Amino acid sequence: MAPVITPVKTDLDIPASTSVVVIGGGIVGLTAALNLAERGIPVVVLEKGRIAGEQSSRNLGWIRKTGRSLSDLPLSVESDRLWAGMAERVGADVGYRQAGIMYVARTEAEMEKHATWIGSAGGQSLDSRLLSPGMIDALVPGGTGGWIGGIYTPSDGRAEPTLASSAIAAAAIVKGAVIVENCAVRTLVTAAGRVSGVMTERGEIACEQVLLAGGLWSRRFLGNHGVVLPTLPLVASVFRTGVMEGPTDIAVGAADFSFRKRHDGGYTITQRGALFAPLMLDHLLIGHRYLPVLKAEWKNVRLSFGRDFLRDLSMARHWSGTARSPLEQLRTMDPAVNHGLNAEAMQNLCKAWPVFNGAAVRQSWAGMIDVTPDSLPVISPVAKLPGLTLASGFSGHGFGTAPAAGQLAVDLLTGSAPIVDPTPYRLERL
Template identity: 45%
Template sequence: MPGPSPTPVASDPTLPSRVDVVVIGGGIIGTSTALELAERGHSVLLAEKGEIGAEQSSRNWGWVRLSLRDPREIPLMIEAIRLWEGLEERTGRKLGYTKCGILFAAAGERSRAGYEDWARHLEPHQIACRVVDGDAFDDLLPGHRIKTSGALYTPVDGRAEPQWAAPAIAEAARESGAHVMTNCAVRSLDVEAGRVTGVFTEKGGVACDSVVLAGGAWSRLFAGNAGIELPQLKVMNTVLRTAPVEGGPETSAWTDDFAIRKRADGGYTIATGEGNVVDIVPDSFRLMRQFLPALRAEWSALQFRLSDRWWTEARMKRRWRHDEVTPFEETRILDPDPHERLRNRSWAAAQKAFPALKGAQVEQSWAGMIDVTPDAVPVISAVDEVPGFYIATGFSGHGFGIGPGAGKLMADLVTGASPVVDPHALRLSRFSDGTPITLMEGF
């Protein structure tokens, strides 16, 4: 079964010969960066190897979530929520954005205590966040049958439609002057005297002063060809959507067994709460040392497997010239098969928790590849070794909600504007300058 279908975005007919900035990747991070730059008066090429938003940006849960963010992400996510609130008016298009609140159900007293500890991170920002139980929990999820010792509730959290968002932002960027090219892979950087002077695409060269790599799960491969070490692996999550359902929850919720949010069409998006799939690939061994802390912390939530993905990536070129066909052209859209057992398990758990879902029609299921870093915090950074080159990737399953904020921060870095938040914790060099790799404590 193919993945979800984002709103189609037509390609511009011709490639520009020169722009100020080339943005590689048409997901929500790349489109948000392009919109920010174009609105500031910079000429931009947004180049996507496939279709706008066709990979993880349309395959995620659709959560706009501040709750349980790593503290290093909180300031940027607060800015992202502020941007989401005005994004429909800004783009002139529907995004399905709604403040609905999100509940994280505690599996026991230990996780409840962890939620209470995390909520203190929002106190300096004066944002409401609390642990609820009993009648308060029941009022937020009428008719539920979830067994929990309490749940973290953040009312400012929301939801939006992944199939609408990146395309809407891309079209708004074009209306602000950006060039938008689909089915146009950027093959490599053009570097002279050590700094970026342009890019080579499959349709020809483009001169520019800066390049932003927002390639999601493909970013490590592109960076590696440019001689830049970017520690990043892929994790697969499986999602399904239902037909419209009467009487289901308005508030989004997460449990160990499933995650659920209402869709704009009245149906529900349901995914595995835990149980992400990790395909063992050659990079698993190359990056084992850096990812070891994450593996120890998240071992119980990951399902490792040896699949045909090993051979796909083992055969994939890791170096190429600008006049050669690249892996980005050989796989326009990364469309993995959903994990049937995990999908069925999450669907069964959701129906048990919400009787209103029983008998609902499952319309579609899909999987998506999440780009993860060793500390599960994104890279939004200049690349020190190559002036003019910037990277925004590794959002570790948190990219959809934070996308507009990430785009604003990246535009600040590219243009030299005062950054909307301190980007130090998001720098690429933290993986090579001796900084200890630390993860947010689990719950």
């Protein structure tokens, strides 16, 4: 069962025209809409299902700089700053807490990786530091994991996925944005060699610019327009506990579990070391591009072949603006929970911190992540379709980096000075 998000009163009707159309009502599209509205630029967000109905409400809620690739670190630093001011900005609690993030290590190889990262990231003036076993015990008491050390960044934090997107959407509406749910964009409309509007299931909206923030759907949408975006779907299974006295407010990750305190007093837990991949046609078409990252990072991806493949195969890859699109056929991607992975996570966690033996599991869910071959998102103009900007492929990092990612997308489509160097996120790199 999917997490329940705070409801937002959205618009029922689409306007005939606007300046910018945002395709996708996830957290990146919503932060972009908030940025546009704050700049006085008319914007319409079109969501095929419900806002934040997919991964934006199903993620872990971590806001981290720790372990980010060096090219992605500036975006994370800026997002961290923007998250800290988000509650004041939107006039509502988004669950942000600067409680820190810690990774614990069982092996010398893990510690070497953390030490190398700290050495490489030194120019960012971060407060990250390596930990001894005694330091871990002091910060997260009651452990029996036998850690040899770890890494800790006190300025990292967390926010609540079920609160944040709704609060951002509501603030954008107050500032002039129009958000319409259950309205799929079927195709782009072009004139004189550039994007001039979108064709929705309810009719056409004329506009000057389009931002595609469609998450895992962006690849199929772009493919219909002859643009290749290499992303593959992976599924993360998650569960939450009831209220409990846990060992810490710090979010903690190990090789085979992670946990973080929730605003409701429980904990969100996952099997950090394993993801689930229901095989689909795209895995066969572009899966070879992911072999390096599979060998280096995703050594524990569980595969399955079955009805997901058949469902994906039955969905069109090319359609017209007058035809019912796959985006209407499946409005919300709601993957099945892998209860085996969740059981592994709880077993591994209880061995490391026995206090969790008394935890009661209250809810489980799964979310589908769109992953690029280098695990970096695409935040970039699309050269083949002038007037279209893309913000997708966040590879499981979209929630934490959303404030800066949404702003960067808006900077690019408006020609403003970018909040960070956009070079690492260019579509052409892929």
